Amino acid sequence: MNTLHQSAKATSRLGRPISASVLIAWLVYLFLIVPSLIVVPMSFGTSNELVFPPQQWGLDLYAKALDPAQGWLSAGGRSFVLGLIATGLALMMGVPAAYGLSRTNFFGQKALSFMLLSPIFAPTIVVALALYLYFATLHINGSMLGLVMGHAVIITPFLVVTTLSGLKHLDRNIENAAMVMGATQLQVFFRVVLPAIKGPVLSGSLFAFLLSFDEVIVSWFIARSDQPTLPVKMYSSIQWEVSPVLAAISTFLVFITVIVSLVSAFAQPENTDGF
Amino acid sequence: MTSKLTLHGVSKRYGPVTALHPTDLEVREGEFVTLLGPSGSGKSTLLKIIAGMELPTEGRIIINGRDATEMPVRERDLGMVFQNYALMPHLTVFDNVAFPLKIRKTATEEIRRKVHDALKTVQLEHLKDRKPQALSGGQQQRVSIARAIVYNPSLVLMDEPLGALDKKLREQLQFEIKELHDRLGITILYVTHDQQEAMSMSDRVALMNGGRIEQIGTPRQLYFTPETAFAADFLGSSNFIDATVTARTSERTVCRLSSGEEIAAPSREGFSEGQKVRLMVRPEHISLLGQAVSADRNVLKGVTTGTTFFGESAEIRARLAAGSEIAIRIPNDYSLPEAEPGAPLHLEWDVRQTHVFA
Amino acid sequence: MQTMHALETNTTIGKAHRGRIPIMIRTLGFGTFLLPLTVFMLLVFCVPLLGVARASFYTNGTWTLSAYREFVSGALFHRALINTLSIGFMTGLISVICGYFVAYHLSRMPQRKRRLYIILVMLPFWTSILVKSFAFTVLLGTNGIINQALQAISGTNVVVPMIFNRAGVIIGMAHWLIPFSVLPILSSLLSQDKALRDAAEVMGATGMQVFWKVTFPLSLPGVLASGLMASVIGMGSFVTPSLLGGRQDLMMANLVDFYVREALDWRMASAIAVVLILLALLILSTAAFVRTRLSR
Numbered sequence: 064m065n066t067l068h069q070s071a072k073a074t075s076r077l078g079r080p081i082s083a084s085v086l087i088a089w090l091v092y093l094f095l096i097v098p099s100l101i102v103v104p105m106s107f108g109t110s111n112e113l114v115f116p117p118q119q120w121g122l123d124l125y126a127k128a129l130d131p132a133q134g135w136l137s138a139g140g141r142s143f144v145l146g147l148i149a150t151g152l153a154l155m156m157g158v159p160a161a162y163g164l165s166r167t168n169f170f171g172q173k174a175l176s177f178m179l180l181s182p183i184f185a186p187t188i189v190v191a192l193a194l195y196l197y198f199a200t201l202h203i204n205g206s207m208l209g210l211v212m213g214h215a216v217i218i219t220p221f222l223v224v225t226t227l228s229g230l231k232h233l234d235r236n237i238e239n240a241a242m243v244m245g246a247t248q249l250q251v252f253f254r255v256v257l258p259a260i261k262g263p264v265l266s267g268s269l270f271a272f273l274l275s276f277d278e279v280i281v282s283w284f285i286a287r288s289d290q291p292t293l294p295v296k297m298y299s300s301i302q303w304e305v306s307p308v309l310a311a312i313s314t315f316l317v318f319i320t321v322i323v324s325l326v327s328a329f330a331q332p333e334n335t336d337g338f
Numbered sequence: 339m340t341s342k343l344t345l346h347g348v349s350k351r352y353g354p355v356t357a358l359h360p361t362d363l364e365v366r367e368g369e370f371v372t373l374l375g376p377s378g379s380g381k382s383t384l385l386k387i388i389a390g391m392e393l394p395t396e397g398r399i400i401i402n403g404r405d406a407t408e409m410p411v412r413e414r415d416l417g418m419v420f421q422n423y424a425l426m427p428h429l430t431v432f433d434n435v436a437f438p439l440k441i442r443k444t445a446t447e448e449i450r451r452k453v454h455d456a457l458k459t460v461q462l463e464h465l466k467d468r469k470p471q472a473l474s475g476g477q478q479q480r481v482s483i484a485r486a487i488v489y490n491p492s493l494v495l496m497d498e499p500l501g502a503l504d505k506k507l508r509e510q511l512q513f514e515i516k517e518l519h520d521r522l523g524i525t526i527l528y529v530t531h532d533q534q535e536a537m538s539m540s541d542r543v544a545l546m547n548g549g550r551i552e553q554i555g556t557p558r559q560l561y562f563t564p565e566t567a568f569a570a571d572f573l574g575s576s577n578f579i580d581a582t583v584t585a586r587t588s589e590r591t592v593c594r595l596s597s598g599e600e601i602a603a604p605s606r607e608g609f610s611e612g613q614k615v616r617l618m619v620r621p622e623h624i625s626l627l628g629q630a631v632s633a634d635r636n637v638l639k640g641v642t643t644g645t646t647f648f649g650e651s652a653e654i655r656a657r658l659a660a661g662s663e664i665a666i667r668i669p670n671d672y673s674l675p676e677a678e679p680g681a682p683l684h685l686e687w688d689v690r691q692t693h694v695f696a
Numbered sequence: 697m698q699t700m701h702a703l704e705t706n707t708t709i710g711k712a713h714r715g716r717i718p719i720m721i722r723t724l725g726f727g728t729f730l731l732p733l734t735v736f737m738l739l740v741f742c743v744p745l746l747g748v749a750r751a752s753f754y755t756n757g758t759w760t761l762s763a764y765r766e767f768v769s770g771a772l773f774h775r776a777l778i779n780t781l782s783i784g785f786m787t788g789l790i791s792v793i794c795g796y797f798v799a800y801h802l803s804r805m806p807q808r809k810r811r812l813y814i815i816l817v818m819l820p821f822w823t824s825i826l827v828k829s830f831a832f833t834v835l836l837g838t839n840g841i842i843n844q845a846l847q848a849i850s851g852t853n854v855v856v857p858m859i860f861n862r863a864g865v866i867i868g869m870a871h872w873l874i875p876f877s878v879l880p881i882l883s884s885l886l887s888q889d890k891a892l893r894d895a896a897e898v899m900g901a902t903g904m905q906v907f908w909k910v911t912f913p914l915s916l917p918g919v920l921a922s923g924l925m926a927s928v929i930g931m932g933s934f935v936t937p938s939l940l941g942g943r944q945d946l947m948m949a950n951l952v953d954f955y956v957r958e959a960l961d962w963r964m965a966s967a968i969a970v971v972l973i974l975l976a977l978l979i980l981s982t983a984a985f986v987r988t989r990l991s992r
């Protein structure tokens with residue numbers, strides 16, 4: 064009751080311009096969310112043309128997407144395996160690195176962390192070109208090995224950042240206490256630090272997987288054109304003709320994104336404003 | 339004298355929690371009133387309601403003769419000094435103090451003059467181009483005070499303004515604020531939980547406890563005639579002794595301790611013979627002579643249990659024949675032959691300095 | 697606490713691991729944890745990047761500046777450079793403005809509700825750029841949903857061109873970068889001391905004055921930094937201009953792609969990439985400078 068009274072008072076006190084800003088905020092939310100939502104009803108249409116709303120409803124587009132002859136299924140499988148391996152590699156390198164960064168303070172540490180995180184800021188096209196030229200000399204362009212390495216470069220820095228933010232909330236005295244009780248640094252890392260940050264690491268690796276699963280540019284340069292990843296196949300498909308089957312694929316991708324976002328939201332501690 | 343602030347039955351509830359019971363309060367022009375009380379007693383709540391940051395659940399607020407209960411914060415014509423200064427980090431000292439004047443669209447020349455005067459009042463003219471982060475805590479709080487007085491608000495609210503400062507600086511700023519108040523005649527409503535601060539600065543102190551004003555009066559009134567055991571205990575130090583009322587005249591109430599000793603106190607309303615009461619006497623009012631038996635003095639026997647030296651004074655703790663522990667504060671130019679633990683003591687004090695509480 | 701208990705009782709772990717790694721830890725300390733990623737990044741990120749720089753100078757066994765000379769003199773490169781800068785800054789600006797409204801709205805709600813809304817804002821950010829490009833073709837195309845709606849409302853045959861042109865690129869890119877700029881602005885708004893706004897209000901400021909004289913100036917460093925950041929990321933974008941832009945909206949990233957795939961000229965592709973990364977570095981260091989300068 065009282066809070067109602069108060070908030071009514073607060074808005075009237077602040078006057079109209081503020082409510083206009085709320086309206087604009089809502090328009091932006093709408094703009095952000097509509098493209099992800101629009102593909103869902105479209106995926107249940109049957110016609111060969113992209114019309115909204117669909118004239119007829121059905122699962123034809125899904126049947127088409129799952130048809131092995133169309134190649135979507137194998138591309139999806141390739142992306143899935145690639146995502147899993149790249150995320151595993153990122154976890155093995157990124158989590159210890161984040162721990163190392165957060166617990167040391169040496170000369171040149173800033174430069175090192177800039178180097179380790181710079182793929183986040185570097186234009187992806189430059190990274191893609193660099194890997195393409197490099198892998199050409201190593202003759203691993205078009206191989207799974209090349210794709211895994213390329214994706215690891217892109218997603219590991221991201222995992223380092225999320226792990227670092229998890230470590231920031233960890234009380235260092237817990238580690239010191241474990242050391243005093245005779246634990247080695249490795250034991251402290253595996254038995255004290257890792258269990259304490261498993262939430263952020265889990266959500267970070269889910270997003271890292273998603274990042275790899277959706278990655279286009281590096282794959283576009285490195286993957287063999289007859290063995291595309293899912294995003295590469297989508298990219299070339301949109302480039303040539305916008306086929307309705309893309310609505311089904313898109314809906315699937317949106318679904319994965321929603322799942323990852325929800326799971327990681329639950330994995331995060333309550334009192335943070337992280338993403 | 340006109341009233342700058344009047345509260346009629348103002349209360350505040352947060353759901354089931356009552357942060358403030360219906361409260362009346364008046365602050366007169368030029369007065370320095372302090373809300374004093376332990377943590378959670380509702381001081382900040384009361385101040386926020388006056389400032390308009392919270393709405394009262396019931397009651398009316400009159401500021402400078404106008405009903406301000408529903409008035410937006412900005413129209414209440416108040417100044418405020420916050421515990422953590424609340425200086426704008428993106429503005430210089432000058433611009434911080436000029437802020438309220440710019441809001442009021444004061445002419446540039448007048449702003450310059452008034453800000454200059456206000457900064458001069460707090461002796462910070464030479465720092466006017468600095469950013470607040472480049473000042474010490476004490477200097478920041480002085481800027482904040484200059485900002486609160488530069489536009490002559492009806493009433494200046496201060497919520498524990500010295501809480502973040504160290505003891506020495508706190509004492510100096512107490513003095514400066516008091517001096518500023520006396521010189522400029524501003525009206526101040528001050529919040530603190532430090533009883534010494536409240537006593538040394540205020541014209542009147544409103545002692546708060548559990549969301550209500552327990553007692554309001556001059557520091558002397560609160561100290562010498564506390565109306566409740568809480569007031570006696572919170573302001574200054576106090577000794578409590580359990581007793582039973584045995585006789586009562588219009589002037590004196592006589593009480594008997596469990597040891598059979600009798601203590602007299604000035605009579606107050608509301609006590610009857612046979613009632614169990616708590617007697618209070620302040621440690622500094624007790625002396626150790628214990629020889630001069632007179633109708634105006636109370637005398638008790640005790641045994642020393644310990645002594646602590648504080649430099650300018652010493653505290654002797656004693657166990658009474660009635661069982662309870664009691665503290666005695668005496669100036670330290672004294673020789674204390676009886677102060678060895680186990681030594682018997684004769685305690686003595688003025689009947690008028692004995693207080694009876696239910 | 698549980699982990700502590702495990703530590704005390706389970707001492708066999710330490711013995712099992714005794715070997716090469718513990719010795720490394722004793723000599724390198726925490727560096728051991730950093731070593732694998734550092735080596736990986738040196739080999740698979742830094743060396744390839746240097747390779748790009750080398751390839752831009754070194755062709756057919758000779759060192760030459762020819763690629764950069766062509767870049768400086770070629771009209772195509774000028775256009776791509778101007779497009780990259782203008783589209784980048786334009787989207788940075790739009791993202792920051794839209795992002796500010798969202799961040800302000802988020803900053804004024806209770807934390808539980810805010811967590812929910814942040815998921816809502818970040819969802820489009822994590823959605824594949826191809827899904828969004830596809831959705832925008834469907835939404836903004838000549839026969840797209842918006843044009844159909846406009847025709848139905850106006851009863852005419854109007855077609856507003858919103859795709860395969862500059863507008864399409866900017867809409868698509870802003871959609872991606874708005875969530876990106878919301879978070880830094882939000883954290884700068886949330887870190888503001890509420891007492892400052894209270895103080896301003898007590899001194900007589902209206903809601904608008906509180907915003908323009910307190911909230912906004914305090915958030916400015918965060919706004920500028922995240923705007924520049926969004927611009928840099930926009931400037932590197934490749935998919936959006938390729939799928940939603942027209943021929944005249946070619947950006948430098950697309951040019952890199954063109955030189956690798958169509959022209960098979962690695963030297964030129966590398967030179968463009970070098971210019972692009974230098975541009976990014978320049979703007980990022982400006983952003984860092986602005987941030988430290990303004991927040992002082």
Ligand SMILES: Nc1ncnc2c1ncn2[C@@H]1O[C@H](COP(=O)(O)OP(=O)(O)OP(=O)(O)O)[C@@H](O)[C@H]1O
Pocket residue numbers: 352355356357358375376377378379380381382383384531
């Ligand atoms: N927003 C709120 N919701 C619920 N209860 C509140 C709220 N604000 C204050 N209270 C309660 O009201 C009571 C009085 O709080 P108030 O802040 O006024 O105390 P105070 O005297 O200023 O204490 P302190 O010296 O610690 O600042 C406390 O019990 C507090 O828990």
Ligand SMILES: [Mg+2]
Pocket residue numbers: 381382383
């Ligand atoms: Mg308080």
